[in-house]
Amino acid sequence: MEAVEDLEAQQQKTMESHLPKIQRKAKHPVILKFKDVVYKVKLPIQKKTLFNKSAESALREKVILNGISGVVKPGEMLAMLGPSGSGKTSLLTALGGRLGGNLKGNIAYNDKPYSKQMKRNTGFVTQDDVLYAHLTVTETLVYTALLRLPNTFTKEEKIGIAEDVLIQMGLSRCKNSMIGGPLLRGISGGERKRVSIGQEMLIDPSLLFLDEPTSGLDSTTAQRIVSTLWDLAQGGGRTVVMTIHQPSSRLFYMFHKVLLLSEGNSLYYGSGSDVMDYFLSVGYIPSVPMNPADFLLDLANGLSPNETEDQGTVKEKLIVAYKNKIANKLKTELQEEEAAVTDDSKKVGKWPTTWWQQFSVLLERGMKERRHEFFDLLKITQILVVAFLVGLLWWQSNITHLQDQVGLIFFSNGFWGFIPLMNAIFAFPPERMVLAKERSSGMYRLSSYFVARMISDLPMELILPTVYTIITYLMGGLKYKMTCFLYYLFSQLLGIMVAQGLGLALGAIVMDHKAATTLGSVLMLTFILAGGYYVQHIPAFIKWIKYLSIMNYDFKLLIGSQYKPGQTYPCGDKMCLVEDFPSVKSVGLNGQFVCVVVLLGMFVVYRVIAYVALMRIGVTRKIRKA
Numbered sequence: 001m002e003a004v005e006d007l008e009a010q011q012q013k014t015m016e017s018h019l020p021k022i023q024r025k026a027k028h029p030v031i032l033k034f035k036d037v038v039y040k041v042k043l044p045i046q047k048k049t050l051f052n053k054s055a056e057s058a059l060r061e062k063v064i065l066n067g068i069s070g071v072v073k074p075g076e077m078l079a080m081l082g083p084s085g086s087g088k089t090s091l092l093t094a095l096g097g098r099l100g101g102n103l104k105g106n107i108a109y110n111d112k113p114y115s116k117q118m119k120r121n122t123g124f125v126t127q128d129d130v131l132y133a134h135l136t137v138t139e140t141l142v143y144t145a146l147l148r149l150p151n152t153f154t155k156e157e158k159i160g161i162a163e164d165v166l167i168q169m170g171l172s173r174c175k176n177s178m179i180g181g182p183l184l185r186g187i188s189g190g191e192r193k194r195v196s197i198g199q200e201m202l203i204d205p206s207l208l209f210l211d212e213p214t215s216g217l218d219s220t221t222a223q224r225i226v227s228t229l230w231d232l233a234q235g236g237g238r239t240v241v242m243t244i245h246q247p248s249s250r251l252f253y254m255f256h257k258v259l260l261l262s263e264g265n266s267l268y269y270g271s272g273s274d275v276m277d278y279f280l281s282v283g284y285i286p287s288v289p290m291n292p293a294d295f296l297l298d299l300a301n302g303l304s305p306n307e308t309e310d311q312g313t314v315k316e317k318l319i320v321a322y323k324n325k326i327a328n329k330l331k332t333e334l335q336e337e338e339a340a341v342t343d344d345s346k347k348v349g350k351w352p353t354t355w356w357q358q359f360s361v362l363l364e365r366g367m368k369e370r371r372h373e374f375f376d377l378l379k380i381t382q383i384l385v386v387a388f389l390v391g392l393l394w395w396q397s398n399i400t401h402l403q404d405q406v407g408l409i410f411f412s413n414g415f416w417g418f419i420p421l422m423n424a425i426f427a428f429p430p431e432r433m434v435l436a437k438e439r440s441s442g443m444y445r446l447s448s449y450f451v452a453r454m455i456s457d458l459p460m461e462l463i464l465p466t467v468y469t470i471i472t473y474l475m476g477g478l479k480y481k482m483t484c485f486l487y488y489l490f491s492q493l494l495g496i497m498v499a500q501g502l503g504l505a506l507g508a509i510v511m512d513h514k515a516a517t518t519l520g521s522v523l524m525l526t527f528i529l530a531g532g533y534y535v536q537h538i539p540a541f542i543k544w545i546k547y548l549s550i551m552n553y554d555f556k557l558l559i560g561s562q563y564k565p566g567q568t569y570p571c572g573d574k575m576c577l578v579e580d581f582p583s584v585k586s587v588g589l590n591g592q593f594v595c596v597v598v599l600l601g602m603f604v605v606y607r608v609i610a611y612v613a614l615m616r617i618g619v620t621r622k623i624r625k626a
Helices: 002-017 088-095 116-120 137-148 155-168 189-201 219-234 272-281 292-300 311-336 355-369 377-393 399-425 429-440 446-456 458-475 482-510 513-529 540-548 550-562 592-614
Strands: 032-044 059-072 077-081 102-109 122-125 207-211 239-243 257-262 265-271 568-571 574-577
Touching (some): 032 088, 059 088, 059 239, 059 265, 059 311, 077 088, 077 219, 077 292, 088 102, 088 207, 088 239, 116 122, 137 155, 137 189, 137 355, 189 219, 207 219, 265 272, 272 292, 272 311, 292 311, 355 446, 377 399, 377 458, 399 458, 399 482, 399 513, 399 568, 429 446, 446 458, 446 592, 458 482, 482 513, 482 550, 482 592, 513 540, 550 592
Parallel strands (some): 077 239
Antiparallel strands (some): 032 102, 257 265, 568 574
16 A cells, blocks of 8 residues: 555655656657458347248348558547447457457558557557546556556656656546545546546557547537647647547547548548538538538438438448548558658567566555445444344353254354355456456456455455354354364354355356346355255255255364264253264264365365456457447
8 A cells, every 4th residue: 555655755756857748759659550441240140930930040240340441640630430330449449459350451550560569559548437436546547557567667656657647637636536436426527537548648658549538528528638639649749549429519620530430331531621621522511500520420320411312322422432532542641651650679578567566556456445345334233233143142052952053053154155155246247347448458467366356355254254253152152162263263264265266256257246146146045955954864866966065064164163073962861972963963073174175175166267257358359339
């Protein structure tokens, strides 16, 4: 946590000794060229049904991008316009090196293919502002700087760069405010967008991609965002490419170049100031004065100003006009344009920082993001109320009430099976978007994130169960012997960690709260029923469930911490062996070591499954929306 605390001490030094990084010229200007980019996806055809026998069970190929070309130079800002489904987001993602699948064509960065070095020199701002809700603006930028900036910078320099970006993005006033979310009040939408852009500006990118940066913002805030981007391009010599749905006329004339798309086809490419003259030359002019962007979207949707042509005819005419008037000229420009810029060919490593650095920063960030959970009064109250209620109900039960003691042990076993399972199910799904975004940027290894996530959850997963165990153990009258208590506590915590691992695996595999919760509840109820307390004589054909049950092994360890073979208890007028008591006999008092080994194996296996499932959230993902 000292990283953020050091920031205040660095601020004065930063303002005196650092020039604003985002006002400087890009170190390695990039000419982006893309030629005949084609992207296709396979979609399922409706299967045969009773009412539709003509449908076939097969896949059909849909063209998302159909031969798109263009060039963007340093100092220019390209805006890609088009209605929903036109392909602009897919094109942006392809240009940013993040689109997998059936992608064809040539995309070059200074006449070279996408590389690790270019990835380090590229910023990508997604449409949704994927940020941690409980971190402040300062913490968000500092942690990103510590993860993304290479070790050629010292820790103090990284913090100083974060402060530079914070000032230049106009975030000083809200630097100590939480980001916020749906259920937590935080900064405004415009400030969130500037934080997202600021995260990318930390690496001083020469090439910046933005997906709908003005989405959901009012016109004034959108103007400020685009003005900032214009300064980054024009003043910093950066290449800026963005998608935008329906900009105001003020924004439209700030774009150096405009690319208009419709159903994956180019309808216009060129200067924004020339767009109205071009469409006038092909026979289309607005009937009334209007925003050029609105006029372009009408044309992209096939709406003619004179309303005499159908949509298909309008689109077809515009596609033909593009091929005749723009395509050949653009082809010549692509051939003539040379990347006459400085090229730094030095090799770069895959990761900007070491595994340990990534783990340390992620652990610190995770602890801060979930600090509200650690001190959640409702959760603490829940555990304490249950602990004292259990202690009162089983007040000073002893071996003369063996059934009660065994019931206390099994209740605690089941209670601490459900709680960590449900908590762990919600570990990864809320962070899926953040993980995908940060992994796509090459910020850290998946292993460092995974280990940090596991350890950051330990306080709540171990402290509250320990408090519960102390209260119920003393009030419930279990064996007053330190070795027995420690064995009991160890068994309880081991079962909790295994149940947590199962929850992590379910959450990572399913990635859906409701489905994972339902599946987890069914599994845990099955494990409890097969745990040896409720059913002592399980039918042979379903007895195998017992050997998968976490409860079965943990119950055996907990029983073994209190009772030993040969120990007796009063049953009527005689003394009986504890090991012959039905609930104890079903699990037995021997084989304690085997139970520990099995639970440790489950501990590892469940987490390996969770890790492998998280690997699906890779750096390159197929984008379903166009």
